[in-house]
Amino acid sequence: MRRVLVIGIGAGDPGHVTMQAVAALNAADVFFVMDKGAAKHELVRLRREICERYIEDTSYRIVEVRDPERDRSAPDYAAAVAAWRSARAEVWEELIARELGGDGCGAFLVWGDPALYDSTIAVLGEVAARGRVAFEFEVIPGISSVQALAAAHRVALNRIGEPIEITTGRRLREKVGDGGGGDVVVMLDAGTAFDSVEDGDTEIYWGAYVGTEHEILVAGKLRDVAEEIVRLRAEARERHGWIMDVYLLRRSSRGG
Structure with missing residues (x-):
């Protein structure tokens, strides 16, 4: 049976x-890498670097x-x-x-953790449901950008007795008024959805390219650092051609 x-x-x-x-x-024979264009070629390079660092048998293939x-x-x-x-x-x-x-074994190397805002599991499920090719697949968890962000800023994601929401920039903008209640981690923000938050006392812990050599971190009251984040984000996108960022919004009005 094929394995993925x-x-x-x-x-x-x-x-x-x-x-x-x-x-x-080290169990895989073939690694499937999705090329997202020249702007994100670095993501392909880093996947290759990981293979070169950790795989002992160099007979593996990258497709x-x-x-x-x-x-x-x-x-x-x-x-x-x-x-x-x-x-x-x-x-x-x-x-x-x-x-x-x-009886071959292939692998997809997923940025962060496969269970958090990634489509790989769902797409493989669709392939399996078609029934045209038989295979079984296994998921190996990874460190997400959310975990890496909290570690980089030396903060816990949740406060005592309080929930934490993980959402997208698009969903944050859809919330009414100041972004809704509770603390929130925002991923997949194509813009700067934090500008929809009206409470300037909300704290933001922001990071771009978290965990890489290009990592940028900013933290502080939203009203004090929002413009700096917008500027740094624009400069980084111009410099690299792409950006991946994530941030935690911590409301000042809640206890903990």
């Missing part, structure tokens, strides 16, 4: 790779394939994501059938 491993490789530091992930890396484009202008967000995942499933189905023998 979904391996969380951490937020950018090769040192984030767990011993469980190292064992999984790069262009990732299908997602229609980011579509008015129906959910439908656009579903269409993109289906396009990915078509590509991955062909890869698994073509590149893995009857």
Whole structure:
């Protein structure tokens, strides 16, 4: 039976790779890498670096394939994501059938943790549901950017007796008024959704490229550091051609 491993490789530091992930890396024959274009070539390079660092048998293969484009202008967000995942499933189905023998083992190296705002598990589930290629898959957890952010700022994500919400920039903007109640971690923010928060006393712990050599960190009262974050974010995007950032919003009005 073909095997596919979904391996969380951490937020950018090769040192984030767990011993469980190292064992999984050494079990795979083929690594499937999605090429997202020249702007994000560094993400491919870092995946290669991780393989070179941790895999003992150098006979493994890396197969790069262009990732299908997602229609980011579509008015129906959910439908656009579903269409993109289906396009990915078509590509991955062909890869698994073509590149893995009857008992071969392939792997996808997932940035951060596969269970947190990543589509790999869902896409493989769609491929399996089609029934055209038989395989089983296993998920190996990784250190997420959320964990790396908290560690970099030396803060705990939750406060005593208080919940913590993890959401996206798009969802944060949809909240009414000052962004709703409670502390929140924001991921996948295509812009600066924190500017929708009206309470300037809210604290923000922001990080870009967390866990990498390009890491940028800013913390403070939102009203004091918002403009600095906007500036740093724009400069970093211009410099690298892409940006991945995450932040914790901690409301001043709550106890803990």
